[in-house]
Amino acid sequence: MNPFAVPEGSLFGPDNLPYGVFSTPGGPRRLGVAYGDHVLDVGAAARATGVAGELAGLLEAPALNPLLAAGRPAWRQARTAITGWLTEQEHRAAVAPSMIPRAEVRLHLPFEVADYVDFYASEHHASNLGRIFRPGSEPLTPNWKHLPIGYHGRSGTVVVSGTPVVRPCGQRKAPADPAPDYGPSRRLDIEAELGFVVGTPSPMGSRVALHDADRHVFGVCLVNDWSARDLQAWEYVPLGPFLGKSFATSVSPWVVPLDALAHARTEPPARDTEPLPYLDDRAAQPYGLDITLEVRLNGRLVSRPPFAAMYWTYAQMLAHMTVNGASLRTGDLFASGTISGPERDTRGALIELTWNGEDPLDLGDGTARAFLEDGDEVTITASAPGPAGARIGLGEVTGTIAPSH
Amino acid sequence: MNPFAVPEGSLFGPDNLPYGVFSTPGGPRRLGVAYGDHVLDVGAAARATGVAGELAGLLEAPALNPLLAAGRPAWRQARTAITGWLTEQEHRAAVAPSMIPRAEVRLHLPFEVADYVDFYASEHHASNLGRIFRPGSEPLTPNWKHLPIGYHGRSGTVVVSGTPVVRPCGQRKAPADPAPDYGPSRRLDIEAELGFVVGTPSPMGSRVALHDADRHVFGVCLVNDWSARDLQAWEYVPLGPFLGKSFATSVSPWVVPLDALAHARTEPPARDTEPLPYLDDRAAQPYGLDITLEVRLNGRLVSRPPFAAMYWTYAQMLAHMTVNGASLRTGDLFASGTISGPERDTRGALIELTWNGEDPLDLGDGTARAFLEDGDEVTITASAPGPAGARIGLGEVTGTIAPSH
Numbered sequence: 001m002n003p004f005a006v007p008e009g010s011l012f013g014p015d016n017l018p019y020g021v022f023s024t025p026g027g028p029r030r031l032g033v034a035y036g037d038h039v040l041d042v043g044a045a046a047r048a049t050g051v052a053g054e055l056a057g058l059l060e061a062p063a064l065n066p067l068l069a070a071g072r073p074a075w076r077q078a079r080t081a082i083t084g085w086l087t088e089q090e091h092r093a094a095v096a097p098s099m100i101p102r103a104e105v106r107l108h109l110p111f112e113v114a115d116y117v118d119f120y121a122s123e124h125h126a127s128n129l130g131r132i133f134r135p136g137s138e139p140l141t142p143n144w145k146h147l148p149i150g151y152h153g154r155s156g157t158v159v160v161s162g163t164p165v166v167r168p169c170g171q172r173k174a175p176a177d178p179a180p181d182y183g184p185s186r187r188l189d190i191e192a193e194l195g196f197v198v199g200t201p202s203p204m205g206s207r208v209a210l211h212d213a214d215r216h217v218f219g220v221c222l223v224n225d226w227s228a229r230d231l232q233a234w235e236y237v238p239l240g241p242f243l244g245k246s247f248a249t250s251v252s253p254w255v256v257p258l259d260a261l262a263h264a265r266t267e268p269p270a271r272d273t274e275p276l277p278y279l280d281d282r283a284a285q286p287y288g289l290d291i292t293l294e295v296r297l298n299g300r301l302v303s304r305p306p307f308a309a310m311y312w313t314y315a316q317m318l319a320h321m322t323v324n325g326a327s328l329r330t331g332d333l334f335a336s337g338t339i340s341g342p343e344r345d346t347r348g349a350l351i352e353l354t355w356n357g358e359d360p361l362d363l364g365d366g367t368a369r370a371f372l373e374d375g376d377e378v379t380i381t382a383s384a385p386g387p388a389g390a391r392i393g394l395g396e397v398t399g400t401i402a403p404s405h
Numbered sequence: 406m407n408p409f410a411v412p413e414g415s416l417f418g419p420d421n422l423p424y425g426v427f428s429t430p431g432g433p434r435r436l437g438v439a440y441g442d443h444v445l446d447v448g449a450a451a452r453a454t455g456v457a458g459e460l461a462g463l464l465e466a467p468a469l470n471p472l473l474a475a476g477r478p479a480w481r482q483a484r485t486a487i488t489g490w491l492t493e494q495e496h497r498a499a500v501a502p503s504m505i506p507r508a509e510v511r512l513h514l515p516f517e518v519a520d521y522v523d524f525y526a527s528e529h530h531a532s533n534l535g536r537i538f539r540p541g542s543e544p545l546t547p548n549w550k551h552l553p554i555g556y557h558g559r560s561g562t563v564v565v566s567g568t569p570v571v572r573p574c575g576q577r578k579a580p581a582d583p584a585p586d587y588g589p590s591r592r593l594d595i596e597a598e599l600g601f602v603v604g605t606p607s608p609m610g611s612r613v614a615l616h617d618a619d620r621h622v623f624g625v626c627l628v629n630d631w632s633a634r635d636l637q638a639w640e641y642v643p644l645g646p647f648l649g650k651s652f653a654t655s656v657s658p659w660v661v662p663l664d665a666l667a668h669a670r671t672e673p674p675a676r677d678t679e680p681l682p683y684l685d686d687r688a689a690q691p692y693g694l695d696i697t698l699e700v701r702l703n704g705r706l707v708s709r710p711p712f713a714a715m716y717w718t719y720a721q722m723l724a725h726m727t728v729n730g731a732s733l734r735t736g737d738l739f740a741s742g743t744i745s746g747p748e749r750d751t752r753g754a755l756i757e758l759t760w761n762g763e764d765p766l767d768l769g770d771g772t773a774r775a776f777l778e779d780g781d782e783v784t785i786t787a788s789a790p791g792p793a794g795a796r797i798g799l800g801e802v803t804g805t806i807a808p809s810h
Contacts, residue, residue, distance in 0.1 A: 141642050150644065152558055152651070156733070156734045182683065238645070239641075246726075323574055326648070402610075
């Protein structure tokens with residue numbers, strides 16, 4: 001079989017070229033690029049094509065971090081070289097031995113996560129949660145349209161797609177209970193999100209301007225920010241989510257470069273609140289992204305969250321995150337928060353899809369779900385417009401719930 | 406001068422032996438132990454005394470992390486060896502060339518920070534903030550006595566003592582203002598805390614029992630968790646502190662091993678709420694620590710926070726942080742939150758010391774402070790009981806406020 005033939009319907013064609021880290025049985029971790037049904041070992045390809053110097057060193061690393069740290073000129077150089085290897089006849093013979101069938105590799109966390117920040121950038125999601133938890137009051141808090149709300153998560157529990165998620169234990173207390181009890185979460189949920197991977201660092205005491213976002217952001221991945229709603233509800237006042245989130249955050253194994261998303265750029269939705277100048281993107285290139293997610297629970301499509309509907313863009317999130325002088329490190333991951341659109345079947349979390357469990361989802365197999373049960377498998381996929389009507393894929397992030405020990 | 410003579414009044418005697426990372430001009434980073442007015446280069450000392458094998462490798466590293474990861478038996482082995490080198494005549498000649506005057510070294514961040522968690526473990530502090538911000542209601546939130554409240558901070562902006570702290574900018578909005586404006590924080594504050602450094606990791610999906618805390622916690626450092634109260638007040642509902650904290654967290658350069666704090670162990674204060682079993686420490690060894698901090702603002706002693714008054718112990722914080730299956734990594738740092746005692750002059754933050762700025766602190770130099778001004782220097786020191794009535798020191802964490810750019 002020709003490893004350079006991209007199968008019909010593949011979302012990993014020559015305009016995508018996402019990076020990941022893979023290994024074959026007994027072998028070390030290597031940097032790879034997805035192409036059709038294959039993975040190109042880019043370090044081996046660099047050697048096979050006689051590429052030397054800094055670029056070769058970046059591609060021969062066992063993680064994406066050295067390439068991330070090298071900055072946008074190196075990202076462009078690498079992308080140009082890899083595009084040539086995969087698409088030009090003169091190079092294909094040299095790199096063919098470095099094309100490994102995807103079914104034969106194991107995929108690992110694609111980068112070492114420095115700090116992990118989770119935002120709350122969907123107006124529909126934040127409004128739905130406001131309506132559920134504070135009925136009768138304004139759904140959005142007064143700060144919501146002035147700044148992209150965010151908080152730090154636990155980077156040590158960011159895991160690659162496929163890692164089982166053990167149902168967390170913790171303190172549970174319904175409002176009517178006199179005291180909390182201890183046990184496995186009964187309200188285990190998902191959050192379908194997009195994650196942004198920081199490449200170029202920034203020094204402490206400086207800020208990254210909104211229009212400099214693309215000098216710092218390398219690309220995107222899919223994120224499932226698993227959430228134990230009962231633990232979270234009891235713990236989160238006044239300092240925010242902690243154990244309700246910190247047990248696991250799953251990411252897709254492929255990081256799609258921003259350079260692959262040029263055709264997905266779109267204007268963000270109209271805003272009705274005047275932004276402070278450091279968040280004002282009206283004179284900038286559009287930082288909205290037309291990426292559509294699909295959420296499957298035990299194989300059944302339950303939602304199609306539209307990233308284009310997000311109120312805050314990644315450039316605004318980055319400008320806000322650094323406006324106080326906080327530094328960026330290579331490998332920082334910031335996620336959008338749950339992506340929800342205006343319709344029910346575009347909501348990115350079960351708590352919204354089932355309206356706090358009151359309206360369970362029919363899975364079509366004779367069962368229904370308010371929240372996740374042990375053994376449930378959740379898979380999130382996504383795609384975006386590519387050139388000439390084609391689409392490019394972000395791959396998938398999947399996880400299965402294992403029972404509490 | 407005899408480098409092994411510990412000056413009278415030094416808190417770095419043979420019962421302390423804290424670890425840090427130092428360099429001399431033009432030289433690489435090396436692991437050191439503070440002793441009197443000197444730093445012992447422990448890697449050089451290992452070579453000079455003919456120590457080989459794993460221990461030598463741990464001591465020759467340029468950061469504390471490899472020793473942290475090696476676990477308690479290695480920590481004990483290292484402490485025994487270093488004690489011998491510093492106190493036994495037969496070794497002193499060999500290691501004397503590895504004793505460097507402290508005035509000649511630069512001190513660096515002593516360990517690479519993995520995840521940073523900040524708790525809120527002082528009842529006095531949490532009650533004071535409740536009284537300031539929610540007058541007329543219960544000072545503590547309903548969850549406070551059931552669990553040690555905590556949240557994740559930004560590990561990328563944890564810096565070593567002496568690093569200037571640039572006044573952060575951000576969104577400021579007083580309750581009466583119609584909209585936020587943007588500018589430098591006007592309510593810049595300190596938080597005097599104790600930090601706990603994790604050595605032995607734990608796997609995801611498991612929990613660390615309270616009585617196993619000392620298998621995982623290597624030692625303690627001082628923490629100043631700088632806080633921009635105006636940024637924090639506007640941003641923190643509903644997901645907790647973010648930019649109000651993430652611009653800088655300063656730590657002391659010396660990590661004091663738990664083994665040095667045996668004489669500081671004390672019963673925690675009486676609790677009036679029945680703990681859930683995983684937080685119940687009534688049958689355990691005491692995990693309270695009798696460590697007294699001193700906070701100086703421009704040289705004037707403004708507070709003496711007592712760590713012994715903390716409601717939650719580090720063992721409870723660790724058990725809680727992992728009860729949901731969150732893994733620990735070597736280099737995780739968890740801090741206590743502001744340490745405040747019952748009296749005004751034992752409060753660990755300006756917002757409490759000045760009661761939200763209403764009652765400024767007289768600095769005795771003709772000036773007073775509600776919050777920090779540019780150029781202000783804050784220094785936190787601490788000491789604890791050692792053997793035979795002696796005291797051991799935690800060194801200091803200091804920082805000076807630089808104006809916003």
